[in-house]
Amino acid sequence: xxxxxxxxxxxxxxxxxxxxxxxxxxxxxxxxxxxxxxxxxxxxxxxxxxxxxxxxxxxxxxxxxxxxxxxxxxxxxxxxxxxxxxxxxxxxxxxxxxxxxxxxxxxxxxxxxxxxxxxxxxxxxxxxxxxxxxxxxxxxxxxxxxxxxxxxxxxxxxxxxxxxxxxxxxxxxxxxxxxxxxxxxxxxxxxxxxxxxxxxxxx
Numbered sequence: 572x573x574x575x576x577x578x579x580x581x582x583x584x585x586x587x588x589x590x591x592x593x594x595x596x597x598x599x600x601x602x603x604x605x606x607x608x609x610x611x612x613x614x615x616x617x618x619x620x621x622x623x624x625x626x627x628x629x630x631x632x633x634x635x636x637x638x639x640x641x642x643x644x645x646x647x648x649x650x651x652x653x654x655x656x657x658x659x660x661x662x663x664x665x666x667x668x669x670x671x672x673x674x675x676x677x678x679x680x681x682x683x684x685x686x687x688x689x690x691x692x693x694x695x696x697x698x699x700x701x702x703x704x705x706x707x708x709x710x711x712x713x714x715x716x717x718x719x720x721x722x723x724x725x726x727x728x729x730x731x732x733x734x735x736x737x738x739x740x741x742x743x744x745x746x747x748x749x750x751x752x753x754x755x756x757x758x759x760x761x762x763x764x765x766x767x768x769x770x771x772x773x774x
Contacts, residue, residue: 573732577674581667592661595626595653602649603627608662613679616699621671623679624662628653657746663702675735676701677723680763687765688720695723698730705734708741712760 599607606627613623628650632640639645646654653659666672672679679700688695705726706719726734 573673573735574670576732577667578670580674581664585664585668588661588664591658592626595658595661598649599627599653603630603647609659612682613700614682614685614696615671615679616696618685618696620682621666621679623671624665626653626659626662628659660702667702671699673699673701675703675738677704677726678707684763687763689766691724692720692766694727695720697727703738703742705738708738708745711745716763717766 596607609625609627610622611625612620615621628647629642629645630647630650632645634640650659663672667674676699677695685693704723706714706722709722710718
């Protein structure tokens with residue numbers, strides 16, 4: 572039933588936001604160059620890899636040795652605005668339509684995090700990942716990795732249609748208020764290094 576609702580709602584939202592996405596694509600091409608869409612492999616249901624789509628928010632600026640500069644340098648004011656209002660997430664509606672992710676579920680993180688999870692944390696992959704989730708409406712990137720994973724597992728154990736509707740409603744409020752976009756002191760979010768490596772609440 573959830574998959575059916577995801578497909579219908581995802582398709583409707585994609586059609587509604589298509590004019591916005593076309594305008595954003597043009598602006599990204601002008602301001603940041605190509606490619607317009609950022610594609611990265613992420614773990615889905617049961618850790619099965621898939622390609623997640625997002626609008627590009629950073630430049631390809633590199634140092635004299637050809638290495639990419641830090642996120643703080645490459646994230647432009649325009650890109651930061653896309654992130655602030657979660658506009659960079661719109662292409663993920665394609666992922667919802669084809670069944671890679673759900674509208675609501677634990678956020679799909681990086682493939683290299685898979686071996687770092689504890690047995691309890693790994694339960695977050697027992698459901699499809701989502702565009703938004705319980706951790707996103709309870710702190711998003713402003714809370715610790717451990718707290719995020721506890722919230723993700725709580726969602727897995729307590730998921731329901733009503734909880735999903737509640738999360739979607741709160742998400743709209745959070746996006747409007749632009750809360751919890753980044754961790755304090757970093758441009759985006761610090762990488763997860765494993766529970767035993769978490770210091771001061773951040774990975």
